[in-house]
Amino acid sequence: MDIDRLSKEKDSYQVWLDNRIEEAYTIASEAKSKGLDFSEAIEIPRAADLASRTEKLLEDPYLYPDPERKDVTALRIEGPLRSLLLTHDRETAAIMIAISVTKEMHIKTGDKRRAIDSGLRVGLAVLTEAVLVAPLDGIGEVRLLNNEDGSEFLSIDFCGPIRAAGGTAQAMGVLIGDILRREMGVSRYIPTVSEVERVKEEFGLYRANLQYKPPPEETELIVNECPVMINGEETERMECAGYKEVRNIVNGNGTFRTRVRGGVMLVIGEGLCLKAPKIRSHTERLEVPGWDFISRFADKQKSSGLEGSRDKKSRIIPKEERYMGDVIAGRPVFGEPREPGGFRLRYGRSRATGLAAAGLNPVTMEAMGGFLSVGTQMKIEGPGKACAVTPCIEIEGPTVLLKNGNLIKIQTKKEWREVEGELDSIWDSGEILLGFGEFLENNKSLIPSSYSIDWWAADVADSIDNQQKIGVFSDIVEVPVRDLPPGMPFNGAVNRGGEDSLERSWRKRDWVSFLKGLNLNWSQMKKICESFGTAVPPPWNLWWSDLPIQFIPALVKNLLNYGKIESGSLRIVGVVDNWPLSLDHDDMGIGSPVMGEWPRWTELSRHGVVKSSLMTLGLCHSHDEGDIVIPHFWESLLDGLGLEWQEGNIRVRVDVNPLVSEFVDRISSSLVKIDSIESEGVDYSDVSMARSFLEDYEVERALQIVRRSSSLPRWEDAVPCRIGSRMGRPEKSGAREMSPLVHSIFPIGEYGGPQRLISEAAKKGTIRVVVGPRLCQECGRQSPHVTCHHRIEEGNHIECGGRTILAPRKKSGRRKGERTAVNLGSVLEAKRRRLGLDRLPQKIKAVKGLFSEEQSPEPLEKGILRALHGVSVFRDGTSRFDMSDVPVTHFRPSEIGTSWKKLVELGYTHDIRGSTLTSDHQMLELFPQDFILSSLAEKHLLSTCSFVDDLLKRFYRMKPFYGAKNRQDIVGHIAIGLAPHTSGGVACRIIGWTDASAGYAHPLFHAAKRRNCDGDEDSVMMLMDGLLNFTQTILPANRGGRMDAPLVLTTRLNASEIDKEALNVDCSWNYNRDFYEATLSQPHPKEISEIVDTVEGRLGMIGEIRGYGWTHDSGPLDAGPSNSSYKTLVTMKDKLDSQLDLGSVLRSVSVERVAKQVIESHFLPDMRGNLMAYTRQKIRCVKCGESYRRMPLAGKCIKRTVRSSGGFGGSGDSSCGGNVILTVSEGAVRKYIQITEEVILEYGVDGYTKDRVDWMSASVDSLFKNDRVTVMTLEDFI
Structure with a gap:
């Protein structure tokens, strides 16, 4: 990268931001000084880094020796903490600063409890980047209580907001508390039997979601051994019965805490249990006594991992069913776990993916019923739990089967519109783009890469390492050397220096881009494979690993008997007469499957063996009366099956029938060996070999035959893995109200x-x-x-x-x-x-x-x-606009509606190649704190700007600040980004607009808000609005009331101080050959992290925030549907019909399973919940809103109201007298019954589910229908 230029741009950018923020603060300070607000000073302090944020977040009241006396100077921790962060990791720095604060506070106050309280909160703030409310509201009271022997111990009240801190910070909070109480000479906690049993009882009653709920014996171990009492406030309605009033489980005023304490459950379950290995690493390094018990949990996790590692790693990629557990009506399933036809994994990062966002071809987004739009959340099978969808035009779109029998690949919206009305099924959903960093962040082993055009290009590029090979390559592709990219793609002398790294990087990228764009014929491709040792690339690399080998003999027979080459196309005569078919098992002509049943995804009975085989291989073709015509890429089909062609005729080069028979026999014998494992005298080495052979077959299927029959030396798997998925939340773009x-x-x-x-x-x-x-x-x-x-x-x-x-x-x-x-x-x-x-x-x-x-x-x-x-207000006094989080690292001026001249004024002087910016179509790298808004925010933000200007003019008697008349007037102004679960805003600069219902920003910016891009949504507010109108005085006083409030503003991003997930984002322009080959053994990402360029490897250099690369172009940032169908369809019936219609055409989805899942996970729980709510409902007054558990005897509202003064009556009390109505109606209970019965009738479900629906329907009828009253008409007597 061009370090000098990028460094100058960064410095200039930060000065620009500082100046504009300072200007806004100066004006707002003048307005506040007029005394018209609660405070005469701005209530959003600025902070440039973690140390500054920590001090400003906790200064009042926790750093003052006496919170009631502000004339005494508060502890200053910014400088010492900054020094510690420079020389130590964050966890160590947190512990050290906590000890320092505790000691200093104790010297100033002599109060052990207050000293520990202040130190603990400071340590927790450092661990949570000082942007969460956890140090403020996640910890309630820190108290010194007494054991039965009279000794003092430390009790920490953990509250609901501690959940946002995450398991590691929760557990570290306990560890820090223990270290601090030792420093203050406080004894350890010795629980009584009642205190232990109370926690065990609470875990049994706790109904909220926990990642891990420990069994009673583990709970007992932790409570008994933990040196600090993990206490908490009551958070649930459920009361304990067995151990209701327990010593030390009391409020500050001495009253017993009888209800379940959610904070205790979180810290023990998700903190100490799940994060035991991390906590042990700190206790062992710091030699903290009394924490041996944590090793038992760490060893338990480690031993389970080691047991798995002793066995040979399975080549079969396991299915992850978790995302299928909660299918919601109207939100489709796009692919079942690992099912062919689902999304095919492709490694890479576009300029709009990373940080949990995934790329899909815009045509795929359209083909999925329009349910996927930019920012829509997808629940996925892996590597993470979910992702936000963004467009990527460089990956493959869907392959569809038309009603006329044609199988075609769709790459453009125009092609999709032409065939949309003729769609029979979506045979393949296309590719999904996920980066190496997603596997690294989620701690998941890599999945074998498909042999994509990316891998092939890396193979060729890494093989051309001298001028002679360039000449050979030039001759093969018939492109003169002068027209090839300059230089060599691979420089074997890289380590010897002597060449500019920037030039070397761009040369490699230019070569890879050139190779990926080549349009070769079969002959050229063969020569490249033979000369440079590459495998067969797509589109000749068919999906062989999907094809059962028993299909091969019948396919070869039909090719030999009915196949011929005409005008460059392969025609197979008469094989689709009377298509579509409806074949019985005996009519298929390929015998019985050697393993189980024929895979559902082949649809053999409908298409016949030839067409089914071609479709399973992903080979596009068309119907011509009863013939199949394959216009392109048929050469690899014939070559892979051991056939050759000459003068239009097909003949055998290698007979594959003996090979198939050999494999079928080995499969049968292997199955027999495995079935006989319980017999005496079995050779377990033979059984192991049999299992290994069957595993290889399940992974490779027909690819095993192709590798032995092809004339080419190397074939790699084109489809080693599919990623199952379903729709999560729709994208969001709307005012916060x-x-x-x-x-x-x-x-x-x-x-x-x-x-x-x-x-x-x-x-x-x-x-x-x-x-x-x-x-x-x-x-x-x-x-x-x-x-x-x-x-x-x-x-x-x-x-x-x-x-x-x-x-x-x-x-x-x-x-x-x-x-x-x-x-x-x-x-x-x-x-x-x-x-x-x-x-x-x-x-x-x-x-x-x-x-x-x-x-x-x-x-x-x-x-x-x-x-x-027309501006609404949020509870903290600000006006906000919510948008789904989407990452972006590069953009073109034309994509964001801002002219290049305006961008030059904002500091964008050069494009990514270092050329001066002179066009709207040059590619620019986004500055880390720049923000691209959804165009849907235009009206709201213009109204907000007008409101702020009017506020300055009419209320504060000052000059307007914005003067915005159109959206271009907002470009260049500063805003505040804020995530709902945090309490720290991040300054950003608005630079443009997109038609997507999402907000585009740099991955570092999203991470600074402690967010990723898996479907989350955050808010943005104009800076001046926040400075003038935000005040802590009006925030709710309840626990967690300071969440989602800008208590502090981060003005500069530091990659080493933000959420660590951003450090795993890919930064390279391409992956090299070593990466692709390494994935075949499914290694842990950390094993090969040195060969992939990530943000973490750039820390401390300009590259941590500038000079990012991407492997695949996204195309227009707002490509795809502008809104998800889930938002545009009005009724639930319309949404459900669209969901099931889509499931009916997706090969990777069993629509019957989807229908069953919707009923079981959505309709039945909803009906049951509504029925219970009806029987327990309250009565509500339509006039005043008062609610009653029972109908008042007066038959009307009896709430006492205060009459306003006026007239002769003065003021006095009276009853409301309003009508009272039910809060849950019969319609709310019945709303899903009819639609459920219709789904069962059309798609069918298993008997158990049908019986449950019938029982629920009967229960509702028995509630609302009077069985003793029969309504009769005259017809009943005729």
Whole structure:
């Protein structure tokens, strides 16, 4: 890579970002200083790295010696932590800084408990990149309790938000706690029998999802041996019965915790049990005593792995059924596990894959019923659990069978549109692009690579290592040397230096691209195979390993008897008369299968042996009356079957019938040996050889015959593996809205009616709502607002406007609000005048109540202006837009709707080849913090910008900031990216737009948010909106309320400090021959990581964020359907019909199995749940929304309401009197019964499933039908 140029571009880019962010902070600081908000300072502190983020995240209150006195300087950990991170790994640095903070805090306060609390949270923050809420809300109370002998021990309360930290951080939190309590001289935890049994009981009652639920004996071992008490807050509704009130399992106020504690389950199950090997590595390295018990779990995992490694590694790739366990109606299955016809694996990374995203041909996305769009989640068989879909035009699209019998490959949308109406079946779904890094990240062994054009090109490129071979190659392909790429593709003198590495890299890439684009004939291909030792490349490399060898004799016989060469095509006469067929077993002409049954995927009974064989091999052909015509690539068919052709006639070169007979006999004898394993005197070495032979046959099938009968020296498997998949979540691109939509975080109770309109509440006069009392520093009166709303003089609309402070509270608790009278109409009028508006918006939607600790409403002016501009607000005061996460490392200006001239202004001065940017079609490498938005966000962001400008102008009395009139005006502005489970935003720059319903960003940017691209969705907000409107004061006071809030802003990305998954992203322009050959032995990715270029290998260099490569071009970034069919189809019946229709045409899917899975995993649980909900439902008032467990005796709502003041009656209490209705209707219970019965009737299911449906239907009927009442008509008496 061009290190000098890339380094200068990086430095210039970071300076640009810093300057723009500083400009925004300066303006926002000026606005905040006016005293119109809760805080006079911006509440989103900036942080450039992990050390800075950690300090700013925890500073208040955990780094202050006395949280109540801010005049005492807080501990400064940024510098020491930064130094530790430079010299130690993150885990070691976390432990060391935690010890340092604990000691320093103890010196300042003398409080052991507080010292341990602060140190523990700092350590956990470092482990979670200081972007999660786990250090804040994932740990509740840290207490020093007493053992039965009176000694003190450390108890850590783990809460629900600790789940986001992951198993390793959870377990490390316990380890750090143990280290810190030793430093403070606190004794170890000695549990009582009751405390041990309580945890065992809780595991039995816990119903939430756990990756691992330990058996009682393992739970007992951990609780008894762990030196720290793993405690937690109650999270579940289920109460313990056997050990309900247990000593030390209490709240801070001494009350017993009787319900299940989810945090304890998470830390023990997913932390200490699952991550035992990692924890042991730290305890052994640091020589921490008392952790020998963790070795038992680590040894258990290791021994199970070793047992598997002692055996010979099986060549058969195991099926992974997990993704098929939860099939949802309307979300299709695209391929069953390892089933031929499913997605064929192709190694590589496009510029829009990696970090769990996978590539599909855009035609494949269309062919899958339109259910796959950019950003749509697919649940896959491996290597990970799921992936987001992105387009890749360089991989193969689907192979389809038409109603006229033609089998064709589709590569363009135009071709697909021409044949879509004539589709009989999708014989093959095409390829899926997955990189080496996906296997490395998921700790899965590599799967043997297919012999793709990529492998063939790598073979040729690595073989041409001298000028003579270039001449030979030139003669074969009939291309003059001067027209070949310059230089040699392989330089054997690489290690001796003397050549620029950048030039060498580009030369290799140019050669590989040239080789992949060659259009060779059979003769040229044969000569290359013989001269350079390559295998037969596609499209001549047929899918031999799918074809049962017993098909071969009949296929050869038909080729010899009825085959002839005409006009360059192979014609097989009369073999598809009366197609499609319906053959019985006896009519197939190939005898009985030697193993089990004929594979379903061959569809032998429908097509006959010849056509079925050709289709199984993936050889495209057409029907001409009763003949099959193969226009291309038939040469490899004949050569592989030991045939040759001369003057249009086909004849035998090698007789394959004896070979087939030999293999069939060996298969039969091997099966006999295996069946006789229980007999006495069996030679187990023979049985082992028999199993090995059968395994080889199952993997290679007809390929074994081809390798012995072909005239070519080398054949490799074209289809060693398929990847099963189904649809997960549809792609997302939409404004983040509270439910229901809210403009103003201002409480109006029930006064606003069902739509919660402020205008309706204002009509009631003075309303009484729960708000936090505040005192005006100017007039001394109470006001719930940040600025005093009282008028200076009666009859004068001008408000006092004095800044208020918190008033003394009359009660204690999580929330401090009091019921207060608010003359909303008067306040609204004053706000309207202050904002300079002629009239207020008709619909300003507010909230019923506030859930923050102070329960103080945000300034009402902000809600008015949001309603004016049609902008909704999230619970933290910001306005956001959600988009599915999709990675991208390179783009063209034409793809993002931004001119090259504008991009030059933004720092994109050169393309990836180092040429000056002068065109919209040059390829550029994305800067790591640049963001490409979905065009669906245009309206929302323009409205947000207008709102912010109006807010600055009317509320803060300052100049507008954005002035955006169209989407191009937003390009170049800074935004904040934020993931829902985190508490740290990441600064990004908007550079363009895409028509996809997804947000494109660099893999490092997504990882900085602690996200990957497996179908997740995150939000983006404009920077100025966040700086002006975000405040922690209005965040919910409940546990986890600080999640999904930008408590800190990362301004620079550091590849070594983000989520480690990004370090496994591929960066190479191509894989070399050694990689492809290594995959054949299915090694662990770490065994060959040195021959693949990943981000981790570039850490500490400019290459960690710049100079990435890709192996396959994605084509247009938004290719494929613009929206998934799941979103465009309206009713569930339409979605289900489309799902099953697609399953009916996919060869890799049994539609009967899909129908059964939908019923069992979706419809039946839903019907059962709705039936239970109906019998346990509450009654709801349509007027005020109050709910009751039982029908009130009055027959109407009896909730006491407070009448607003006005008229002669004054204020007083009365009952609501509204009508009450059921919350679950009969229709909700019955909604899936009819559609389920229709599915059973059309597709059929097993008897057990049908009986379950019948029983459920009868149960519903018995609930809603009165068996004693028979409705009769006159006809019944005739």
